[in-house]
Amino acid sequence: MNTAVLINFAYIVSSILFILGLKMLGRQSTARRGNLISAIGMLIAVVVTLFDRQVINLTWIWVGLAVGTVLGVVCARVVKMTTMPEMVALLNGFGGLASLLVGWAEYGKIRAFGWERYLAEYAGNPVFTGTVIFLTVLIGGITFTGSIYAFAKLAGLLGGKPVLFRGQHIVNSLLLLLTVGGGAVAIFSSNPTLVLVGFTTYLIISLVLGWTFVMPIGGGDMPVVISFLNSLSGLAACAAGFVISNNVLIVAGCLVGTSGVILSAIMCKAMNRSLGNVLFSGFGSGVVAASSAGDGEIQGELKPISPEDTFSVLEAARQVVFIPGYGMAVSQAQHHVRELSDLLEQNGAEVRFAIHPVAGRMPGHMNVLLAEASVPYEQLVEMDTINPMMANTDVAIVIGANDVVNPAAARDKASPIYGMPIIKAHEARTVICLKRGKGAGFSGIENHLFLLPNSRMLYGDAKATLQAVIAEFKSAASS
Numbered sequence: 311m312n313t314a315v316l317i318n319f320a321y322i323v324s325s326i327l328f329i330l331g332l333k334m335l336g337r338q339s340t341a342r343r344g345n346l347i348s349a350i351g352m353l354i355a356v357v358v359t360l361f362d363r364q365v366i367n368l369t370w371i372w373v374g375l376a377v378g379t380v381l382g383v384v385c386a387r388v389v390k391m392t393t394m395p396e397m398v399a400l401l402n403g404f405g406g407l408a409s410l411l412v413g414w415a416e417y418g419k420i421r422a423f424g425w426e427r428y429l430a431e432y433a434g435n436p437v438f439t440g441t442v443i444f445l446t447v448l449i450g451g452i453t454f455t456g457s458i459y460a461f462a463k464l465a466g467l468l469g470g471k472p473v474l475f476r477g478q479h480i481v482n483s484l485l486l487l488l489t490v491g492g493g494a495v496a497i498f499s500s501n502p503t504l505v506l507v508g509f510t511t512y513l514i515i516s517l518v519l520g521w522t523f524v525m526p527i528g529g530g531d532m533p534v535v536i537s538f539l540n541s542l543s544g545l546a547a548c549a550a551g552f553v554i555s556n557n558v559l560i561v562a563g564c565l566v567g568t569s570g571v572i573l574s575a576i577m578c579k580a581m582n583r584s585l586g587n588v589l590f591s592g593f594g595s596g597v598v599a600a601s602s603a604g605d606g607e608i609q610g611e612l613k614p615i616s617p618e619d620t621f622s623v624l625e626a627a628r629q630v631v632f633i634p635g636y637g638m639a640v641s642q643a644q645h646h647v648r649e650l651s652d653l654l655e656q657n658g659a660e661v662r663f664a665i666h667p668v669a670g671r672m673p674g675h676m677n678v679l680l681a682e683a684s685v686p687y688e689q690l691v692e693m694d695t696i697n698p699m700m701a702n703t704d705v706a707i708v709i710g711a712n713d714v715v716n717p718a719a720a721r722d723k724a725s726p727i728y729g730m731p732i733i734k735a736h737e738a739r740t741v742i743c744l745k746r747g748k749g750a751g752f753s754g755i756e757n758h759l760f761l762l763p764n765s766r767m768l769y770g771d772a773k774a775t776l777q778a779v780i781a782e783f784k785s786a787a788s789s
């Protein structure tokens with residue numbers, strides 16, 4: 311077998327490992343193994359590529375490998391699960407930058423050799439090569455600066471509000487047109503100076519475009535944006551694969567590109583919003599949220615409950631469902647939730663955790679927090695499975711969740727969240743809502759659930775109120 315066949319065979323093995331790994335990431339119980347399998351696929355691809363290419367000097371590759379390994383290990387150990395979106399944003403950004411550099415290096419090669427010698431040596435088609443270099447730089451550039459902006463928003467370095475100005479979409483469209491114009495000049499001109507001008511134009515504007523693209527998107531929508539940018543980083547890598555004729559880069563780029571789009575679509579569906587609405591509507595600027603106060607016929611009153619009375623209700627309960635939301639993450643109450651769940655089980659109750667796909671602020675946010683508190687996987691129940699059980703639930707404990715249990719999503723056509731599937735907490739016999747006050751959720755609208763006759767408000771930071779309820783259980787047990 312010749313070397314080229316062996317190398318492509320190794321690339322096919324890598325690609326299969328990537329696909330298997332991705333599939334295993336879909337289930338919590340197999341996710342770790344999936345990650346490892348994908349990493350092995352990547353190791354094979356890197357090693358084979360080093361043998362395949364005529365590497366002139368390995369020094370910089372070793373330096374890059376050492377720096378990357380140290381950074382990777384440190385980040386994996388130091389970065390908290392709750393700051394994963396920031397980490398993913400940075401990784402996407404560097405992926406985009408790497409692709410951009412590949413495109414830039416190839417352009418440098420063309421400039422140094424001249425088209426004729428370049429085409430003779432690399433057997434390319436000038437329009438195809440010019441186009442894939444353009445796409446690599448454009449998508450890589452947008453991904454790089456867009457991801458840095460998303461990181462800064464999530465890390466609180468920039469305000470979370472969307473930055474909007476009049477004519478924003480027109481400015482962005484003009485920038486995009488200018489980039490395409492620069493690309494066309496670089497691809498079709500045979501004059502080296504014009505090619506340089508075209509290349510520089512689309513290189514710089516693609517970096518500006520990434521920034522202006524993410525600017526009008528609110529901090530709460532950043533998880534969707536990051537998933538979308540992840541997809542773009544894959545497409546940039548795929549284009550880079552065509553630039554340097556590397557099959558495994560093309561396959562891996564396609565896998566990242568499609569899985570990022572699928573994840574974005576899942577998140578948008580769970581919020582009942584389109585990707586276009588997330589990317590271009592300026593949601594969270596106050597304009598959308600203020601257009602509706604939510605359920606137009608909100609009636610009833612908020613009925614506070616004390617930790618002592620909460621204990622009495624819970625002590626008699628046989629079916630209990632916890633519904634965690636963003637507030638549980640804010641108060642870091644997951645360990646106390648687990649402790650209360652254990653006490654309820656010891657008291658004879660059956661306990662489940664209802665997981666809404668967009669509860670919190672990042673995909674899998676609640677799963678991650680509950681896993682950190684060692685809540686068994688089997689107790690986590692997805693929205694579609696738990697909803698038919700809600701009518702037979704004695705007590706639903708809503709912990710810092712708001713939008714994901716808001717009945718207005720099903721009833722109020724004027725509501726910004728109308729159509730978003732919710733966890734039907736309101737169907738439980740008693741609903742106990744843990745929150746600090748009258749604060750609205752992410753969408754900024756009122757919640758009818760809190761006013762229903764079967765709802766009670768346990769006010770305070772979720773961790774503190776849970777501690778108080780746990781103390782009641784313990785004192786009852788010891789007396």
Ligand code: NAP
Pocket residue numbers: 530531532533534577581634635636637638640641667668669670671672673674675709710711712713714715744745746747748749750751752753770771772773
């Ligand atoms: P939410 O609607 O944002 O509501 C969170 C609630 O937690 C607030 O009403 C707040 O009320 C309460 N809270 C805050 N800090 C608290 C604390 N220390 N203790 C107790 N309560 C506290 O949260 P959600 O129900 O989880 O819904 C998530 C929202 O984010 C959805 O609208 C979703 O579309 C959006 N979103 C999610 C993702 C994702 O990937 N998960 C991505 C983008 C957008 P008080 O201020 O009164 O305490």
